[in-house]
Amino acid sequence: MADWLEFIAALIVFLLSHMFPVRPPMRPWLIARLGQNGYVLAYSVLSLLVLGWLIVAASRAPYIGILPQLEIFRWAPLVVMPLACLIAVGGIMGQNPLSFGGMGAKPFDPTRPGMLAVTRHPLLAAMALWAAAHLLANGDLAHVILFGLFASFAMMGMSMIDRRKQRSLGPGEWQRLAQGTARLNLMRMPLSVVPLLLAAGVFLTLILLHEPVIGYVPLPW
Structure with missing residues (x-):
């Protein structure tokens, strides 16, 4: 189970990062402070960083065909x-x-x-x-x-x-x-x-x- 911990953690972080920033009240709060373009840019960068971690974590997980x-x-x-x-x-x-x-x-x-x-x-x-x-x-x-x-x-x-x-x-x-x-x-x-x-x-x-x-x-x- 310990071999899967990084993958599970990365998956949870990815799902949370795609739940809270796009839903009220978080999304309007972020747009009010960053602007629409700033919000889209920040959200995209965050998504890419977490996505990169998740992909790397999947490659490190034990291989089961x-x-x-x-x-x-x-x-x-x-x-x-x-x-x-x-x-x-x-x-x-x-x-x-x-x-x-x-x-x-x-x-x-x-x-x-x-x-x-x-x-x-x-x-x-x-x-x-x-x-x-x-x-x-x-x-x-x-x-x-x-x-x-x-x-x-x-x-x-x-x-x-x-x-x-x-x-x-x-x-x-x-x-x-x-x-x-x-x-x-x-x-x-x-x-x-x-x-x-x-x-x-x-x-x-x-x-x-x-x-x-x-x-x-x-x-x-």
């Missing part, structure tokens, strides 16, 4: 992660009154929803894709728990935020803002140069940092 280690599964992250990076980058670049806010300068225009046409919840959608791909590529118990929880957390979070926003905005205003959006529809992906370049940079950075941070080369050759 659960899923077959098929060669084709090792390609899943390399195929899916560029798409996840594009969704996350595109979502952060715009304002988003239907989810976590975003950091764009222009107010959200429901007639030109941008990445929200693909998903109202870009960060959660990116997390779900990341988790599903890495669950296939890692078949041990710790990683199945880790990525299975992330995928479930992301998908349930989309539904919970939709309901919460409908209550806070009112059904009429929510429908007006959400008319051109989707919970998740990859067929509506908008493609423009700047998000593509930024997403490529993020993906390349993740590849380069994977071995020094995680201790594993993500390339299957």
